[in-house]
Amino acid sequence: MLDPRLFRTDLDFVTEQLKRRSFNFNPEFYVDLEVRRKAVQIKTQELQNERNSRSKAIGQAKAKGQDVQALLDEVQQFGDALKTAETELSAIQQQMEVLMEGIPNILDASVPEGKSEELNVELSRWGDVPVFDFEAKDHVDLGTQLKGIDFELGVKIASSRFVVLTGPLARLQRAIIQLMLDTHAADHGYDETYVPFLVNAQSLRGTGQLPKFEADLFKASDEPALYLIPTAEVPVTNRVRDDIIEAKDLPLKYVCHSPCFRSEAGAYGRDVRGMIRQHQFEKVELVQIVKPEDSEQAHEELTQHAENILKKLNLPYRKMLLCAGDTGFSSAKTYDLEVWLPGQGAYREISSCSNFRDFQARRLQARWRNPETGKPELVHTINGSGLAAGRTLIAVMENYQDADGNITIPEALLPYMGGLHVISSGSN
């Protein structure tokens, strides 16, 4: 959610900024609502004040044993007017809430213009794209040949966009997850955390998935209302909902491995081959809760932490700055890391690192006590994948394949593979 004060003081700026996202914001509608809100709120509070002071007078008169009937008659007149005003006020407030909750974050000045991903800006490349003297297979062919990836089994057990991993490839994904957790915890200073994979609506509201993006979620239960998490960002960031954090405890840095569940509504026909786009996938998520003044640097660092995993695995990648149209609803600025997939001959997203500034914090009421002012102020939140484990598995398979379809285990993963150096049809 954006700062309501910004709307009151600089509506033109807000309108202009939202235009960058092609978000259709109607300032006249807002102003009309705000003017009514103010008038009705003042009126309501005046009536409440009248009632309170008269009720007090009744109490005092009663204590003195005086007759209070005249006072009672008088105060009763306020009753109806007050009730009407209160009802009207809460209706207006609710409308305002709905309006504000549906407005996306304001983009950072450095975010490039553009309506879709073609206009994302490449900032850097790392690593050498492997050159094979044979035709590179994709992970589907590799995985099928190795009898480690079974898409039909996923369909049989669940539905399309589910997969079953078996044997050394299943272990390879676990090794990837272990490497990520260990690296982020030991080298990058994150606290490992384990969280619920079902969350309530309030948590999803806090990080911005609700109310706008309910269609992207799997609802697991109506009573109580619980949803499968689309990312560990939701439960991890909601650790600090309604908290006031002491300055000395910041920054908070969490790393969390979890499965992620996405309905992929609206993605019909996209990435249907392989396990690029699944309803369920594993991911290691990085979350930082920081002082506002530190968020920009923390965002850069967190992105580097994700990059370090790609470097450890020696996977070629490029770093993209998302353009205005491709930046997520809650984000002010997002870097995507895209890994090279020889099977597709293309770079594909493997991590998305975003600075939300105070957008999530305002919805979460997540604050810190600023020693300079003594007041609770909103924190900034940052998160990113470090990395998506399923796609990392694909990247390792495709980049480390040989002419026979065997996969050499990257050095960094050897400690987690129990002595296995190569995954071949024979290794089980």
Place this chain on the structure above:
RNA sequence: GGAGAAAUGGCCGAGUGGCCGAUGGCGCACGCCUGGAAAGUGUGUAUACGGUAACGUAUCGAGGGUUCGAAUCCCUCUUUCUCCGCCA
């Protein structure tokens, strides 16, 4: 799943219809006292919204209701604790 008890400020805890945003204590902050410290002592110490401000309004787990007036009475829900059952 069954039975019972409870939920008040950072923490403990008082408050059963009116002058209660809430006594008191602990903690914390700033003073006083002291050579310094401890002890003692004084003052302050929630959040949000509106207002230039004075100040006003709301909030005692959440939501609804009764009442001129609710922390206090009624209803629903949530959470916690104890006992029993079941279970990884």
